[in-house]
Amino acid sequence: MAYQVLARKWRPSSFDEVVGQEPIVTALRNALKDGKIAQAYLFSGIRGVGKTSVARILAKALNCEKGLENAPCNECETCRSILNESNLDILEIDAATYSKVEQVRELTENLRYKPVKGKYKVVVLDEVHRLSRQAFDALLKIIEEPPPHLVFIFATTELESVPATILSRCQEFNFRRVPRLALVAHLRKLAEAEEITVGDKALRLIARAGEGSVRDAVALLDQLATYGSGTIGDDEAGRILGGVDVALHHRLLSAIVGGDRSQVVTVVAEVEDQGWDPRHVFGEFLSYCRDVLHLSLGGSLDQVELPQEEAEAANQLGADAGYENLLRLLHQLLASEEAVRRSEAGLLAVEIAWLRGAELPRLTRIEDLLSGATPTPEASTPASKPPPVQPPPAQAPPEQAPPESGSARQAAEQVETVEPSPPPEEAAPPIEDVPVENEPPLPRADSDDSAPSEGDGLQGVEGFLELVRRRRQVMAAHLADVQSISFADNRLTIVCAPGDPWLEVALRRDGNKEAFEACLASAFGPQADWRILANSTEAPAAQPPETEENGHPESPPTPEPEADDLLEHPTVQAALDVFGGTAEAIDEATPEA
Numbered sequence: 001m002a003y004q005v006l007a008r009k010w011r012p013s014s015f016d017e018v019v020g021q022e023p024i025v026t027a028l029r030n031a032l033k034d035g036k037i038a039q040a041y042l043f044s045g046i047r048g049v050g051k052t053s054v055a056r057i058l059a060k061a062l063n064c065e066k067g068l069e070n071a072p073c074n075e076c077e078t079c080r081s082i083l084n085e086s087n088l089d090i091l092e093i094d095a096a097t098y099s100k101v102e103q104v105r106e107l108t109e110n111l112r113y114k115p116v117k118g119k120y121k122v123v124v125l126d127e128v129h130r131l132s133r134q135a136f137d138a139l140l141k142i143i144e145e146p147p148p149h150l151v152f153i154f155a156t157t158e159l160e161s162v163p164a165t166i167l168s169r170c171q172e173f174n175f176r177r178v179p180r181l182a183l184v185a186h187l188r189k190l191a192e193a194e195e196i197t198v199g200d201k202a203l204r205l206i207a208r209a210g211e212g213s214v215r216d217a218v219a220l221l222d223q224l225a226t227y228g229s230g231t232i233g234d235d236e237a238g239r240i241l242g243g244v245d246v247a248l249h250h251r252l253l254s255a256i257v258g259g260d261r262s263q264v265v266t267v268v269a270e271v272e273d274q275g276w277d278p279r280h281v282f283g284e285f286l287s288y289c290r291d292v293l294h295l296s297l298g299g300s301l302d303q304v305e306l307p308q309e310e311a312e313a314a315n316q317l318g319a320d321a322g323y324e325n326l327l328r329l330l331h332q333l334l335a336s337e338e339a340v341r342r343s344e345a346g347l348l349a350v351e352i353a354w355l356r357g358a359e360l361p362r363l364t365r366i367e368d369l370l371s372g373a374t375p376t377p378e379a380s381t382p383a384s385k386p387p388p389v390q391p392p393p394a395q396a397p398p399e400q401a402p403p404e405s406g407s408a409r410q411a412a413e414q415v416e417t418v419e420p421s422p423p424p425e426e427a428a429p430p431i432e433d434v435p436v437e438n439e440p441p442l443p444r445a446d447s448d449d450s451a452p453s454e455g456d457g458l459q460g461v462e463g464f465l466e467l468v469r470r471r472r473q474v475m476a477a478h479l480a481d482v483q484s485i486s487f488a489d490n491r492l493t494i495v496c497a498p499g500d501p502w503l504e505v506a507l508r509r510d511g512n513k514e515a516f517e518a519c520l521a522s523a524f525g526p527q528a529d530w531r532i533l534a535n536s537t538e539a540p541a542a543q544p545p546e547t548e549e550n551g552h553p554e555s556p557p558t559p560e561p562e563a564d565d566l567l568e569h570p571t572v573q574a575a576l577d578v579f580g581g582t583a584e585a586i587d588e589a590t591p592e593a
Contacts, residue, residue: 006222007215010190012053013074013083015061019186019214020178021050027173028054032061032068037120038171040143040152042128044159045175048215051155052092054175055124056082059090062151063118078118089115092124101134108142111150120151128154129161136163143169177212180204186214187221196225201245202237208284209241239274246310249288250317256329256354257321259361268351278347282340286333292318293326329357370473461485464492464523471515478503492520492530504532 043051064071081087210217255263291304296318336353343349469476
């Protein structure tokens with residue numbers, strides 16, 4: 001006898017042998033038992049999940065000589081003739097080669113005659129979506145009002161291509177993808193019956209490569225058994241099928257959530273050395289991350305299609321990583337999926353996507369920044385952390401008037417200054433600070449009865465900077481960018497970098513100057529004064545006379561930066577790069593806005 005492939009040899013011949021379609025089998029059995037036979041059935045689903053097989057079983061059940069309740073028996077003459085494809089009452093037609101309207105009209109005329117031997121004449125029309133529009137129209141009348149002996153069974157993989165007029169005349173059954181665990185059990189049963197030696201790992205790889213299709217998975221089992229002469233090794237299955245072991249996914253996800261970039265690069269090199277398809281590996285890794293995400297939400301181990309030991313490891317990894325981090329990682333990986341799929345350099349695109357995911361643990365949450373929390377070393381790069389400001393000496397020497405020659409350097413040496421480290425690469429844009437809601441008012445500089453008690457004992461330059469950070473975070477960011485801050489002779493001196501106008505621009509915003517002076521009075525007393533210098537070698541600028549409104553000199557005017565200059569600011573450019581946007585124009589802020 002000629003060799004018969006396993007997909008045909010083990011094709012289901014009864015409802016009990018159908019894999020993974022229990023709801024449909026139950027519905028059809030109950031319909032046969034109650035005698036509620038519809039004139040047309042529509043089976044939809046992906047290839048290889050049992051649509052045509054169930055159609056043949058239903059045709060045998062309708063014509064079985066032992067009756068509907070016991071059908072199909074596969075023993076009577078009618079059942080055997082249907083199995084041998086020699087029964088004249090069962091017509092199995094491929095719609096792809098039977099799509100002309102003339103053929104359909106001829107078919108409908110012949111279907112009006114009674115069956116030769118059986119009870120029903122059954123028409124199984126496979127891939128029905130391939131029929132033309134005119135052919136569908138020719139079928140409408142006979143489907144809606146067929147003879148009592150006629151039953152239609154349509155099968156399709158493209159349900160959306162079937163006209164609604166046909167759908168409304170049929171009982172529709174959607175065949176789902178077979179779960180991986182059920183598919184593994186079915187393959188193991190076939191392997192034992194065929195005396196094929198195969199391990200659980202290889203069976204899982206075959207089931208995963210089948211993607212829910214029983215026919216595809218059985219065909220792969222047959223192919224691997226032929227390759228290994230009846231023995232399927234785990235390594236051979238992985239090499240031939242191109243699948244990746246779950247252990248590699250676990251190791252990769254651990255490296256990404258831990259920010260271990262070198263381990264990510266090692267995994268990429270392993271994918272390249274093994275010759276795996278990077279796009280396929282990327283898709284399988286997304287599925288694994290989804291399983292870990294569900295486990296981090298408290299899902300059961302039975303909900304994921306993983307072996308017990310690997311499911312427990314994934315559960316522990318999800319608990320360590322946290323739901324929010326896994327959700328953020330999946331969002332970023334999905335955003336890179338199209339680039340991975342379309343890129344000609346697939347491995348490079350996958351490597352970049354994974355390395356970008358490994359940078360997520362180093363980022364600081366926007367909520368932490370808005371709350372004023374100091375970024376931890378694990379959550380930020382060293383370049384993004386502002387260095388601490390050193391406190392001033394207990395008693396600063398009085399500031400000397402600058403001499404005519406060489407006076408700037410001597411005066412700078414006599415004044416104890418606080419020199420912060422160079423400013424960060426990206427400075428905050430000169431936007432107006434938003435006051436904290438319901439913040440308690442600090443004592444004003446021009447108030448005679450004010451006291452520094454609100455500052456909780458914060459005094460000196462460090463206390464002043466802390467008070468500013470509490471009330472105006474953007475103002476505090478500008479102060480972190482200056483060259484030096486010092487207090488001497490009851491005056492706070494701020495030295496800005498040459499060409500840096502952002503601090504003075506921010507002070508002219510509504511409410512910023514008042515908050516600045518309130519913090520100054522709280523840290524140094526109500527008589528404290530302040531000034532801003534262009535650089536460390538510039539002589540002190542002449543202060544304007546005191547006014548009756550506030551009793552303090554105002555800082556020298558500085559021209560507003562032009563719109564083009566604002567657009568070129570590093571922070572503005574960084575924001576545009578992050579959000580992928582462009583700046584069209586800059587509007588002047590108004591009180592209404």
